[in-house]
Amino acid sequence: GQIQNQSCCYSPGSKVSWKIENSVLPQRTKISPDLVDKLESLALVDFGNQEGVNCLEEAIRFADQLHVVNTDGVEPMDSVLENSAALRWRDDNLKLDDCAWELLQLATDTVEEYFVSTQGQSLAAQSELPLTLKQVSQF
């Protein structure tokens, strides 16, 4: 791809930007209303307005730039610890703690030491306080 660097090192205070030509990127993804509904129910996020959809499409466009990189024969890395025995485990010992008691005090609704949830298999229909668009744009 054609990447034009304005500066090859970053120092605080200076702006670094690059630009990739549109012609080398895949076609721009359009989010259909059906897909908006599906994503809203899967993620319990309310973004079903034009601003929200635009924001999502821009985010996808930004990620599209990765397609310019040649990854033939390269396995994706999902952890820098992929080859080291970094996973530490613990022995099968019981530790008693009063976390549940504290949690039950915090819950708004309890019935005899049970937490209470509104009924229904899917919480999507009764999502309380979904993320606002502003919060989404911060991610």
Place this chain on the structure above:
Amino acid sequence: MTPKTALPLTKLRGAATHRGVYTSEHSSHLKGETYYPPQMVGVVGLEIHAQIHAASKLFSSSGVRFSAPPNSLVACFDASLPGTLPVLNRRCVEASVMTGLALNCTINRKSLFDRKHYFYADMPAGYQITQQRLPIAVNGSLTYSYLGGRKRNQVVTKNVRIKQIQLEQDSGKSLHDDHRNQTLIDLNRAGVGLMEVVMEADMECGEEAAAAVRELQLILQTLGTCYGNMAEGQLRVDANVSVHRPGEPLGVRTEVKNINSARYVAKAIDYEIQRQMEVLDTGGTILNETRAFDSKSGATVPMRDKEGLQDYRFMPEPNLPPLFVYESVASVPAGVDPTQVVVIDRLKAILPELPGVKRAQLVEEYGLLPEHSFTLVNEVGLMDYFERVIQKTKAEPRKVIGWVIKELLGNLNQNGLRLTQSPISSEALAELLNILESGHISTSAAKVVFQEMWKLPEKSVKQLVAELDLELISDQEQILQICRRVVDAHPEEVRVIRAGNKKVLNKLMGIVQKETKGRTDPLQVRRILEEMTS
């Protein structure tokens, strides 16, 4: 065709649980009773969740117990409080490796953890930590058997491929309160370690699936990695069921859930196979849906709303680096903390004797028939009982097994009792068999004593034999006299015997036995009567 909640099906006969009943070679046998489309067969795969037997949970140190006060075994991580992190339980890794080895799997030296996202009230994090990309064990096999054939006494052995075994978290429990339209959540079970064992669709009917589950249960119990108590939810079975004609592409499959006892495994699957065949036969189509088994009606009913395919948005678990296990002590890199190492060879060396090996040993050591050793290993505690009797009696194993299976187990089943509730101990049975061996009583008398022992367990065997007056008559003269009397009283029968019909001798024998209340040795009586009627 619009799906109804439960199709009224023609009643399945007991034969319906036999393998192959749905093929045309058997449909003629059942003509007039139920109609089976020619040559369609069931295709069954299983996903089995086995709760790992451990003191603490998979990623937290809270306890694992079935009945505990609600929300008393919940660590902050289990409740998904922000700032908590998963810490893997070493015991769970060992348990899954041992299970993988027992099921002939390849153990992945490196395996990965992922998040599976969906929202449900009993899963506070909004995702479950599982192993979707690279599980701990893959490509195994399970050999299982069941008693088939017309008399259910032939051991039929089958194989099912194990696709994989993965470690994952259990969810909490939700209790639905329909009156107040709310759901009560208990997080005691949230985060308990599970091994999900995926069996390929190599099975054809409920009986095969039930036998495979039973064998897996026995193996897990032998290993101690899972106690397999289905009633307590330690072993949960979901079935993937479809039907097709052999050679044709596989049909649309449905998932059957809520099978919570070993009995229901076969029932639920057979119902679903039958239901699908009837739908297709009447020109309908099978929906790719999830159905729940309703034990009251014996039917499967649609479970979830049709919201379209669920998208779990799998992603690597960022808080857990890859899980490494090592082949041998030699392959462990230098400088690694020994407490942080699981070595496959070490676990292989301490694997206990698996059920299949035990069965073969019983056949070899005691000369038992395969179907008998199958029953001994299959019934909880029966093998130990049998071996205890063998130790205390001079009777041959082949004789002992008859008593243990026919008389003891038969009576236990008839009365709905478990072996632990048996009124007859192994010592008592051994004593009875010794008295029989020494020739003091006949076999038929021994059976009578057995029944009395069942009713009066507090009385000793010797006491009962004496009280019932069942000792064999040893006085030869007395026996001869009785036989003479019977022969003289039945001249017609004697004439028929002398004319060539030897079967009538049995009638005379029966009369002698009745007169002597079974206190004569049948072989001896036969000899005497044969002489007298020659």
